[in-house]
Amino acid sequence: MGPTDALPCSARVRSARAAAPRAILHLLLGAVAVTLLSGCVRGFTRAETGAACKLGGRAGHSGQTFSVDTVIGVDARTAKWIDGRALPFAAHVSGTAILAPDRKVFAFGTGLAYYGSPRPISGYMLGGTTIHVDEIDGRFSFGNLSPYGEVGLLTSVPSRHRLDGRGLVLSLGVQAATYFNYLVKGSEVDGFLLLKLGVGWEVN
Secondary structure, eight states, rough: OOOTTSOHHHHHHHHHHHHHHHHHHHHHHHHHHHHHEEEEEEEEEEEEEEEEEEOOOOOTOOOEEEEEEEEEOOOOTBOOOOOOBOOSEEEEEEEEEEEEEEEEEEEEEEEEEEOOOOSEEEEEEEEEEEEEEEEETTTTEEEEEEEEEEEEEEEEEEGGTTTSEEEEEEEEEEEEEEOOSSOOHHHOOOOOOOOOOEEEEEEE
């Protein structure tokens, strides 16, 4: 007799329902672990810096930007696109800071990426939304579901020597980002143009 056989039927049903979310979570974690350990992931992680230009030109709101982001997709062994290559779509996760004299923005973004193999070079597109906290003219604010989009070029440094695998990548990107500010009157929606140079590591 099992440990739950002595329980009433209703109790066994409740026990099974409680165990179901745990079982699903274990399956998801197991699938992620298998994917990572099997080397079936493609993508890149990079750090970027550059200029943040405030659209609308308010003095003191343009400055430097810093960001880190990761693109995670699956390689051609896991799933193929219609041309037989790896799927060009991937998940995008980012953290961005804008540091200007009269404005500070700290944003976390999630979205989608579209890019080819940067060997030797490829274009890329990113799009998604952010949640962020801000200091605007000395006042605290925050926002969410603020959209962003980025286009740029990505190149692999060792592409002359290796056709696949891992390696250093360089990027040049232009990002348009909006920020919905909930607590600052007169600045409810702001727009920025971010010009960024990046260096990172690619898994292909």
